[in-house]
Amino acid sequence: MAKLAIVILNWNGQKFLAQFLPALIQYAPSYSEIIIADNASTDNSIEFLRTVFPSIKIIQNKINGGFSKGYNDALQQVEAEYYCLLNSDVEVTENWIEPIVVLLDNHPDIAIVQPKLLSFAHKNQFEYAGACGGFLDYLGYPFCRGRVFEYLEEDSGQYNNAIEVFWATGAALFVRSNIFHAVNGLDDDFFAHMEEIDFCWRVKSLGYKVMVEPKSVVYHVGGGTLPKNSARKTYLNFRNNMFLLLKNLPRTKLLPIFLLRFPLDNIAALFFLFRGHWRDTWAVYRAQLSFLRQFRKMKRKRKDVDKQVYKQTFQKSIVFQHYIKKKSKFNGTYLE
Numbered sequence: 001m002a003k004l005a006i007v008i009l010n011w012n013g014q015k016f017l018a019q020f021l022p023a024l025i026q027y028a029p030s031y032s033e034i035i036i037a038d039n040a041s042t043d044n045s046i047e048f049l050r051t052v053f054p055s056i057k058i059i060q061n062k063i064n065g066g067f068s069k070g071y072n073d074a075l076q077q078v079e080a081e082y083y084c085l086l087n088s089d090v091e092v093t094e095n096w097i098e099p100i101v102v103l104l105d106n107h108p109d110i111a112i113v114q115p116k117l118l119s120f121a122h123k124n125q126f127e128y129a130g131a132c133g134g135f136l137d138y139l140g141y142p143f144c145r146g147r148v149f150e151y152l153e154e155d156s157g158q159y160n161n162a163i164e165v166f167w168a169t170g171a172a173l174f175v176r177s178n179i180f181h182a183v184n185g186l187d188d189d190f191f192a193h194m195e196e197i198d199f200c201w202r203v204k205s206l207g208y209k210v211m212v213e214p215k216s217v218v219y220h221v222g223g224g225t226l227p228k229n230s231a232r233k234t235y236l237n238f239r240n241n242m243f244l245l246l247k248n249l250p251r252t253k254l255l256p257i258f259l260l261r262f263p264l265d266n267i268a269a270l271f272f273l274f275r276g277h278w279r280d281t282w283a284v285y286r287a288q289l290s291f292l293r294q295f296r297k298m299k300r301k302r303k304d305v306d307k308q309v310y311k312q313t314f315q316k317s318i319v320f321q322h323y324i325k326k327k328s329k330f331n332g333t334y335l336e
């Protein structure tokens with residue numbers, strides 16, 4: 001059994017595999033194993049891997065069940081002490097693994113760790129999908145140290161300390177394998193987007209910590225599967241955020257939070273409309289309808305909800321702080 005299994009979920013990503021696998025192989029330590037979990041690709045990914053990288057293990061999923069089911073199905077077949085869920089559009093750097101493995105080895109109360117995530121296109125800028133650690137405000141809006149909504153900071157080393165965070169990016173997520181399986185992995189119903197936040201919230205409910213280790217640095221292209229301006233992405237983000245809250249909020253918070261969130265999401269839909277993005281507007285309403293249709297199903301998933309975890313959210317509205325008070329930088333404790 002390998003100490004670390006680096007598992008890349010691939011769907012029609014031959015271009016990224018060709019571009020980023022060489023560095024991954026070069027910087028992989030001897031105790032690690034690289035695995036490609038293919039999500040029923042229709043391009044030449046499998047043939048390419050067998051021809052150019054014949055030593056890399058391939059797991060072929062029968063269907064494209066999205067990020068969540070894809071990893072769940074693949075990791076049932078992977079034995080290792082630690083998993084690294086790595087996007088195919090991530091460029092790794094020298095010594096990106098060791099700081100995280102050391103952190104996990106020395107702190108049994110830490111279950112999940114992410115590296116510092118920078119933009120592949122702008123190497124000195126944090127990347128949207130996770131930046132330097134993810135957080136959640138009390139209404140369920142996610143943001144990051146280094147990224148608040150669309151505002152991305154330049155990386156000048158201002159966040160180079162390892163700290164506990166609320167969620168870790170799914171683009172490069174290290175997790176103890178036994179903990180991954182203890183919470184039954186990712187939620188298949190999310191398909192993609194927000195599933196890593198739900199996963200981290202459930203792991204935190206078991207009493208474990210989620211960390212960012214900035215000594216480890218990777219560069220993320222982003223939008224490799226769904227482009228940033230995709231209405232499908234908008235739909236999944238809005239729907240899954242409601243799934244996330246329904247599954248994990250303390251019972252006493254459910255009604256007041258949703259009474260606030262539905263109007264705020266409708267305001268967001270109107271903003272899309274005013275900008276001429278009518279597909280995104282419709283995506284918000286489709287997300288709400290889908291959520292209501294699946295309400296009972298998702299409510300049944302409310303297991304072992306720890307009231308204390310909710311108290312770790314940022315107890316102010318990030319929407320108000322950013323758009324009204326014009327605060328765009330979060331250091332892990334306060335906005336400025």
